[in-house]
Amino acid sequence: MAKRITLDHVNAYYGGFHAIDDLSMVIEERSITAFIGPSGCGKSTALRTINRMHEVIPGARVEGRIALDDEDIYATGIDPVDVRRKVGMVFQRPNPFPTMSIYENVVAGMKLNGRVSKSVADDVVEQSLRGANLWNEVKDRLARPGAGLSGGQQQRLCIARAIAVAPEVLLMDEPCSALDPISTLAIEDLMEELKKDYTIVIVTHNMQQAARVSDRTAFFSIQATGEPGRLVELADTQKIFSNPSEKRTEDYITGRFG
Numbered sequence: 418m419a420k421r422i423t424l425d426h427v428n429a430y431y432g433g434f435h436a437i438d439d440l441s442m443v444i445e446e447r448s449i450t451a452f453i454g455p456s457g458c459g460k461s462t463a464l465r466t467i468n469r470m471h472e473v474i475p476g477a478r479v480e481g482r483i484a485l486d487d488e489d490i491y492a493t494g495i496d497p498v499d500v501r502r503k504v505g506m507v508f509q510r511p512n513p514f515p516t517m518s519i520y521e522n523v524v525a526g527m528k529l530n531g532r533v534s535k536s537v538a539d540d541v542v543e544q545s546l547r548g549a550n551l552w553n554e555v556k557d558r559l560a561r562p563g564a565g566l567s568g569g570q571q572q573r574l575c576i577a578r579a580i581a582v583a584p585e586v587l588l589m590d591e592p593c594s595a596l597d598p599i600s601t602l603a604i605e606d607l608m609e610e611l612k613k614d615y616t617i618v619i620v621t622h623n624m625q626q627a628a629r630v631s632d633r634t635a636f637f638s639i640q641a642t643g644e645p646g647r648l649v650e651l652a653d654t655q656k657i658f659s660n661p662s663e664k665r666t667e668d669y670i671t672g673r674f675g
Contacts, residue, residue, distance in 0.1 A: 421446035421616040422467060422586065427481035428645075429462050429471055436462045438645035440481070442635060449608055449617045451627035451654065454637035455669065459646025460620045463637070464588050467618065468504035469497040485586070502526075505579035509591040511571030513563035513578075519546075519555050522563040522574055526582040541581050549577035550607050569600025573607065580615070587611065589619040593626065605630050624670060628658050636666045 422444035429437040437459040444450050452460035465471040466479050469490060483490050490500045513522045523542045527533050533541075542559065546552040551573045555566070563574050572592060579587060589608075593601040608617060608630050621627050627634055634657040636649045650663045661667045 421486065422618075423482075423484045424463075424466075425482040425484070427463075427466060427479065427483060429459065429466055430476075430478050430480075431474065432476035435645040437466075438647050440648050442648060442651050444616060444618060445633065446616050447612055447614070448632040449612050449619065449630055451631035451634045452618065452620045452637060453622070453624065453627050453634060453669075454646070454649075455639065456622075457642070457646070458637040458639050460635075460637045461590055462646070464590055464618060464620050467586070468506055468588060469500050470506060472497070502582055503584055504586040504588060505582065505584035507572070507575050507579055507587065507589045507592050510595045511568055511575050513566070513571050513574050515562070515564040517563055518560045519563045519566070519574060520559040523577050523581050526578060545577040545581040546574075548580050548611070549573040550603065550610070551577055567600070569596050569603055572596060572600070572604060576604075576607065576611075580611070584615070586616045586618070589617065591620050591622065594622065601626070624658075628654060634658070636661075636663075636669060638665055638669065 424440050424442050427437060427440040428435065440463060452463060454460050462471060466483060471477050471479055479491060485503060514525060517525065520542055523545050524533060524538045527538065527541060543552060546555060551570060554570060563571065566574060593604050596604065605626065611617060631654045633651065634654045635651040636657065637646050638649050639646050650657065650661060650666045652662070657666060658670060661670065
């Protein structure tokens with residue numbers, strides 16, 4: 418499988434705090450890669466470096482090279498907004514725009530990029546909602562507020578909003594942590610469908626979820642509180658959960674620490 422994202426000796430900081438130390442890894446295209454590890458190990462920070470969301474935080478910075486295909490997304494002259502168009506983000510809690518309808522939520526990102534005709538917007542709304550497995554549930558109430566949907570539907574609406582701008586990569590930061598088991602299963606099924614067209618990276622604390630949905634798993638850890646997070650092991654998910662190379666990985670997965 419071809420590489421899609423390459424992180425090369427990446428270090429991430431929050432002011433003077435060193436959050437991630439010397440992270441190097443390759444994320445393959447049209448696959449799901451799960452980031453797992455104890456709280457504070459830097460997995461969500463690592464995720465946010467991939468679409469330059471990390472630097473939005475005052476004092477935060479990234480060192481090293483991150484390439485989408487072969488283009489360094491931190492190179493001089495690269496517009497972070499363009500990076501975020503290519504690398505979409507779905508957050509931990511569903512965050513539809515509360516004053517906007519379902520329809521307006523889906524096309525919100527497109528409108529930031531310029532004027533969109535009604536016919537084009539209609540097509541994108543339907544395609545994106547179908548892509549998020551939400552169309553049949555909302556097609557007769559597109560003018561109603563997005564915030565009026567159930568939690569699971571709201572998260573799928575946020576996924577529809579993310580894919581409406583035709584990104585190449587989808588990042589998901591604990592996308593099911595606020596959802597009930599039935600909604601979680603719906604999102605997991607959706608991920609499996611979406612990876613046919615997108616490269617997906619998820620952060621999850623749910624070991625069963627990582628084992629169910631991901632093709633490859635990256636285990637992050639910290640030596641002690643206040644120390645930077647480090648990548649311990651990256652391998653096919655089946656290997657990580659059945660025969661990890663590192664004892665720390667095995668200890669975490671089996672619940673002996675973390």
